Amino acid sequence: MGRSGGLWLLWQDDIDAEIISFSKNLIHLQVNQNGAFRRWNLFCVYGPPNRQERGEFWHSLSIYAQQVDGPKCFIGNFNAISSVREKFGGDQSLNGTITPFNNFTRDNHLLDLGFSGPAFTGTNGRQMQPLIRQRLDRVVASPDWCLMFENSGVLHLPRLSSDHSPIILNMCRSIPRNPPSYKFEAYWCNHPDFLKVVLESWNINISGDLMDAADNISITSVPSTDTIWKVVKNMNPFGSPGPDGFPVIFYKKSWSAVGDDIVKFIQEIFT
Secondary structure, rough: OOHHHHOOOOOOOEEEEEEEEEEEEEEEEEEEEOOOOOEEEEEEEEEOHHHHHHHHHHHHHHHHHHHHOOOEEEEEEEOOOOOHHHEEEOOOOOOOOHHHHHHHHHHHHEEEEOOOOOOOOEEEEOOOOOOEEEEOEEEEEOHHHHHOOOOOEEEOOOOOOOOOEEEEEOOOOOOOOOHHHHHHHOHHHOOHHHHHHHHOOOOOOOOHHHHHHOOOOOOOOOOOHHHHHHHHHHOOOOOOOOOOOOOOHHHOOHHHHHHHHHHHHHHHHOO
């Protein structure tokens, strides 16, 4: 390929993979995996650098891909952009490479996996005008592949000595997830089965609001039930909820069901 690029594909010995076909612009690899992830197809792509060859390449690849069964993932230097938003500098009008590439992704129902990192992966190497930067490297995949690897993600690395940025496809990301937050809606108190549900599911977890109620009882002896209820009743019903998500109105409306637990909790603070 000289200085115009090409394809290398390497994999570790413990990966069960088979080369199905290859050319100067495409390597089709079939990957066999155990467990939940079954067999799938990896297409390593090097889009033709010659503009006149790109339309025919994407048309031929589309026909070939539609004859392949199973989940599909395409990765590499596509030498194509999907819109002018993926290009900085140079001619901003639509060019002949956009439509053939978009036809390819549309006809094969492929999804762009997006990316993290720098927006552009290719440059013409100029330091000043006419500097051109484009998103030429990417990963697209079929919907069934995306479902197989639902936590996958693409990272654009900084460009070093090459005119292209390396990209990494991580198919097994560990995504930290915050526990789901709970929000109590005040209008639930008006539901006819409100107290019934509270009685069936109440599990004492005193919120910060009722800790404030204990703080507002300015006595040193153990407060009575009436004193505690008076303080709760005078609190703002729609103030910010405590860590458990319950605002004061919940405790006011469900006092007949939860009041004994609340009183016991607060009285223990003073003992």
